[in-house]
Amino acid sequence: MKEIAERALNAAQLQGATYADIRIVHQQTQSILVKNGHVEGLSHDENQGFGVRVIVNGAWGFASSSLLSLDEAARVAAQAAQIARASSLAKARDVYLGPSEVHVARYETPVQVDPFSIPLEEKIALLLAADEEMRRAKGIAVTESNMAFLRENKVFASSEGSYIEQILIESGAGIEATAVGANEMQTRSFPNSFGRQQKKAGYEFIRELNLVENGQRIAEEAVALLSAPQCPSGITTVILDSTQLALQIHESCGHPSELDRVFGEEASYAGTSFLTLDKLGSFRYGSPIVNIYADATIPSALGTFGYDDEGVPAQRSPIVKEGIFVGYLTSRETAAMLGQRSNGTMRADGWNRIPLIRMTNINLEPGTWELEDLLADTEDGIYMAVNKSWSIDDKRLNFQFGTQLAYEIKKGKLGQMLKNATYTGITPEFWRSCDAICNEKYWQIWGLPNCGKGEPAQVAHVAHGAAPARFRHVRVGIV
Amino acid sequence: MLGPERMKRIAQRVLAYSIAEQTEVLLFSEETYLTRFANSHIHQNVAERNVRVHVRAVLGKKVGVASGNDFSEFALDRVTEKAVEIALLQPENPDFHSLPSPKPIPAVNAFVQATAEFTPEQRAKAVAAICQLSKENGLVASGAFTTASSEIAVSNSLGVFAYAPSTVADLTTVIMSDDSSGYAGATSLDVREINAEQIGREAVDKALRSRNPHAIEPGEYTVILEEYAVAEMLSYLSYLGFSALAVQEGRSFMANKFGQRITGYNISIWDDGLDGSGLPMPFDFEGVPKQRVDLIADGVAKAVVYDSYTANKEGKESTGHALPAPNPYGPLPGHLFMKAGTDSKAQMLASVEQGLWVTRFHYVNPVHPLKTILTGMTRNGTFWIEHGEIKGATKNLRFTQNILEALSNVRMISAETKLRSGFYGGVRVPALCIERFSFTGVTEF
Numbered sequence: 046m047k048e049i050a051e052r053a054l055n056a057a058q059l060q061g062a063t064y065a066d067i068r069i070v071h072q073q074t075q076s077i078l079v080k081n082g083h084v085e086g087l088s089h090d091e092n093q094g095f096g097v098r099v100i101v102n103g104a105w106g107f108a109s110s111s112l113l114s115l116d117e118a119a120r121v122a123a124q125a126a127q128i129a130r131a132s133s134l135a136k137a138r139d140v141y142l143g144p145s146e147v148h149v150a151r152y153e154t155p156v157q158v159d160p161f162s163i164p165l166e167e168k169i170a171l172l173l174a175a176d177e178e179m180r181r182a183k184g185i186a187v188t189e190s191n192m193a194f195l196r197e198n199k200v201f202a203s204s205e206g207s208y209i210e211q212i213l214i215e216s217g218a219g220i221e222a223t224a225v226g227a228n229e230m231q232t233r234s235f236p237n238s239f240g241r242q243q244k245k246a247g248y249e250f251i252r253e254l255n256l257v258e259n260g261q262r263i264a265e266e267a268v269a270l271l272s273a274p275q276c277p278s279g280i281t282t283v284i285l286d287s288t289q290l291a292l293q294i295h296e297s298c299g300h301p302s303e304l305d306r307v308f309g310e311e312a313s314y315a316g317t318s319f320l321t322l323d324k325l326g327s328f329r330y331g332s333p334i335v336n337i338y339a340d341a342t343i344p345s346a347l348g349t350f351g352y353d354d355e356g357v358p359a360q361r362s363p364i365v366k367e368g369i370f371v372g373y374l375t376s377r378e379t380a381a382m383l384g385q386r387s388n389g390t391m392r393a394d395g396w397n398r399i400p401l402i403r404m405t406n407i408n409l410e411p412g413t414w415e416l417e418d419l420l421a422d423t424e425d426g427i428y429m430a431v432n433k434s435w436s437i438d439d440k441r442l443n444f445q446f447g448t449q450l451a452y453e454i455k456k457g458k459l460g461q462m463l464k465n466a467t468y469t470g471i472t473p474e475f476w477r478s479c480d481a482i483c484n485e486k487y488w489q490i491w492g493l494p495n496c497g498k499g500e501p502a503q504v505a506h507v508a509h510g511a512a513p514a515r516f517r518h519v520r521v522g523i524v
Numbered sequence: 525m526l527g528p529e530r531m532k533r534i535a536q537r538v539l540a541y542s543i544a545e546q547t548e549v550l551l552f553s554e555e556t557y558l559t560r561f562a563n564s565h566i567h568q569n570v571a572e573r574n575v576r577v578h579v580r581a582v583l584g585k586k587v588g589v590a591s592g593n594d595f596s597e598f599a600l601d602r603v604t605e606k607a608v609e610i611a612l613l614q615p616e617n618p619d620f621h622s623l624p625s626p627k628p629i630p631a632v633n634a635f636v637q638a639t640a641e642f643t644p645e646q647r648a649k650a651v652a653a654i655c656q657l658s659k660e661n662g663l664v665a666s667g668a669f670t671t672a673s674s675e676i677a678v679s680n681s682l683g684v685f686a687y688a689p690s691t692v693a694d695l696t697t698v699i700m701s702d703d704s705s706g707y708a709g710a711t712s713l714d715v716r717e718i719n720a721e722q723i724g725r726e727a728v729d730k731a732l733r734s735r736n737p738h739a740i741e742p743g744e745y746t747v748i749l750e751e752y753a754v755a756e757m758l759s760y761l762s763y764l765g766f767s768a769l770a771v772q773e774g775r776s777f778m779a780n781k782f783g784q785r786i787t788g789y790n791i792s793i794w795d796d797g798l799d800g801s802g803l804p805m806p807f808d809f810e811g812v813p814k815q816r817v818d819l820i821a822d823g824v825a826k827a828v829v830y831d832s833y834t835a836n837k838e839g840k841e842s843t844g845h846a847l848p849a850p851n852p853y854g855p856l857p858g859h860l861f862m863k864a865g866t867d868s869k870a871q872m873l874a875s876v877e878q879g880l881w882v883t884r885f886h887y888v889n890p891v892h893p894l895k896t897i898l899t900g901m902t903r904n905g906t907f908w909i910e911h912g913e914i915k916g917a918t919k920n921l922r923f924t925q926n927i928l929e930a931l932s933n934v935r936m937i938s939a940e941t942k943l944r945s946g947f948y949g950g951v952r953v954p955a956l957c958i959e960r961f962s963f964t965g966v967t968e969f
Contacts, residue, residue, distance in 0.1 A: 086850030
């Protein structure tokens with residue numbers, strides 16, 4: 046790997062690059078899908094290649110190839126330089142990366158049990174057992190259970206002298222049951238939506254999930270939802286569970302705090318951001334109890350790593366402090382534009398993609414409430430759990446979410462189950478209406494393995510930690 | 525480009541090496557280039573060369589899939605062994621019958637040399653033209669220009685061998701001022717049909733006309749949806765219900781509705797992978813030739829698409845709509861068409877007493893799949909129409925709308941259609957004028 050890296054970096058510099066880096070990536074994935082009692086999908090994938098990023102004439106160029114050879118390294122580096130020269134035909138200013146980042150290091154996800162060492166039979170047996178439990182529920186139409194494992198070996202080298210090796214390991218699993226009635230369909234999943242809960246962890250995490258133990262309950266909830274009353278429409282108090290809150294944080298805090306969006310670099314696709322530069326340090330994003338931070342160092346969280354794909358160390362940095370917006374997610378280039386150093390969020394979803402600013406683990410700090418006390422303190426409202434649908438505008442202001450499960454709250458107690466619950470709002474109004482957050486006992490971190498951004502499309506693995514929280518005057522029941 | 529002979533040799537090696545009862549080899553090769561611009565300059569410019577091999581091994585009713593992106597002989601042997609090993613380890617799937625048998629593959633010409641040979645400099649010049657137009661009008665340009673060439677080959681041990689090269693070019697732009705934006709884009713097999721200046725002018729015009737937007741109340745309005753918005757809506761509708769698997773599982777709006785009217789009589793939607801006015805592809809990822817499938821004809825639910833797995837379950841023939849294995853989503857239509865009407869967009873506009881002109885949607889997602897309720901925002905050019913004229917820009921709105929209901933309220937359809945990139949191929953659609961389209965929220969811009 047070192048030889049390929051050196052060849053590419055040398056070739057890039059010979060072609061006039063003032064900066065070059067290379068990422069050589071090998072990804073191994075295993076996925077298993079059990080559906081309706083049968084193994085529907087069982088696959089193994091290996092994907093390798095390298096991408097060379099260069100600055101020539103003050104402009105970026107990037108080229109990549111799946112062929113790992115010295116000659117190809119030189120060809121791709123030269124191609125990246127040619128592309129950069131073409132980019133410089135339409136540049137506004139020279140790229141400036143700020144101070145050098147030089148690190149020679151090795152990082153490996155700490156795991157107890159290598160997920161690839163577990164026999165497939167054991168994994169299949171667990172999924173089949175969970176599937177069987179779900180199918181105990183009368184009236185269930187479709188059941189699915191799945192596992193996914195990833196091992197990513199990455200080498201990053203730069204013309205500044207960095208050489209970083211990382212081995213990142215992920216394990217995830219989940220179950221889902223769908224009930225179908227007359228013009229009605231309801232799905233429940235466990236422990237989260239988006240297919241599964243996923244972490245930077247080994248197989249020990251799968252064993253802790255208790256998929257089998259929760260199978261029948263989940264399926265019965267899906268069936269019960271078919272005949273549950275529709276979520277009413279109106280303005281009310283909402284308590285969100287931590288899985289739904291995770292997506293709320295993702296869409297309405299994580300994305301708008303990405304500094305490349307603020308600078309308009311995602312304008313044509315993912316959109317820009319309402320968190321414009323004038324708001325830094327003074328904008329009231331939420332109520333004084335709202336504290337949100339990025340932290341790529343949390344053990345086993347999906348957005349955890351050693352170094353980002355610019356070779357910047359993983360770190361923790363505040364985004365919202367006591368309700369005030371205080372910080373962006375940055376790259377070397379965008380941080381330099383603010384006179385800052387990168388807080389290490391540049392990541393690419395493979396060797397063939399250029400790094401972009403991506404969320405790491407964006408978390409809402411826990412508050413002080415016991416969930417029982419929070420419910421008791423709520424006269425009238427709706428408790429919503431586990432995301433079903435999501436949509437937000439291109440500046441991340443107007444959002445609408447639907448949840449799989451909801452219960453009415455009456456006189457401080459959970460009442461009947463409600464189906465098709467939705468809520469909508471405008472980001473800062475919503476976060477300013479947050480008046481209670483549960484304590485750390487209820488705080489959980491949820492992996493989102495499907496965060497999309499960029500052209501060509503890239504999928505990032507990120508995570509969000511939250512405890513249930515209460516929001517006042519929320520519009521619900523939009524269908 | 526590897527070419528058909530080299531791809532055939534690679535496939536034959538895998539088939540010869542495999543000890544499975546049936547084996548399928550799916551090969552991809554692609555070269556993709558993308559120039560991305562923002563703030564009226566190029567900020568990302570990338571190239572990718574990649575190959576993929578997927579091996580599906582079948583032992584009785586046990587199926588395993590392994591894949592990789594290394595075409596060396598050692599790696600091909602390893603991926604084949606892995607597919608067999610995976611198949612052996614799993615329980616039988618009684619619903620699996622067989623890989624498909626060979627059928628004649630129709631000829632389709634989807635490869636344009638000019639697209640394959642397009643250079644970064646040519647892309648940069650096109651981008652520079654859009655940026656220049658923006659600057660001349662005091663606006664800021666962003667967007668992306670993609671040119672790509674690819675080859676797909678499918679071979680199996682029952683005698684299937686299908687090979688198809690193709691190209692695609694796609695240019696989109698968003699032009700912005702501090703309080704407005706405009707969008708335009710074009711997709712084609714042939715990059716010479718992408719007129720950057722024309723695209724730039726369309727988006728600049730929208731950005732200029734959408735300044736000083738006013739908020740309007742949520743509610744039901746007559747809308748003119750441009751082709752960009754219609755394509756997005758149709759792609760989601762297709763994803764929700766035009767698959768045989770979704771019907772078999774009871775989660776499709778088409779289930780129990782065949783032969784019944786589900787939209788207005790003026791709506792016809794079909795899938796045709798062989799139509800050269802789309803992004804054609806002569807076969808699916810199992811090597812089955814594509815058939816035209818009329819999904820909704822004159823408002824009546826007619827059919828859905830099949831792959832070999834879902835077809836076998838019903839004793840039918842695959843329509844050639846398989847995705848790469850393993851595939852939990854089932855078959856999908858990738859070459860959608862909606863029947864054009866007879867009107868122009870100007871005639872539609874003249875007919876609207878009060879309503880909204882919508883350029884495109886943003887972040888569309890299903891709220892209730894079975895009822896085809898989608899939500900999303902308008903974006904990059906939303907205008908208020910009064911007495912048949914555009915009277916000014918509006919702030920963006922959120923729609924939450926039953927799509928089949930919307931397609932039952934279409935009162936005018938444009939004669940011209942536009943090709944857009946879809947989930948797995950192309951979508952060619954007209955613009956629509958729809959009554960009582962439901963908006964449930966507004967935003968601040």
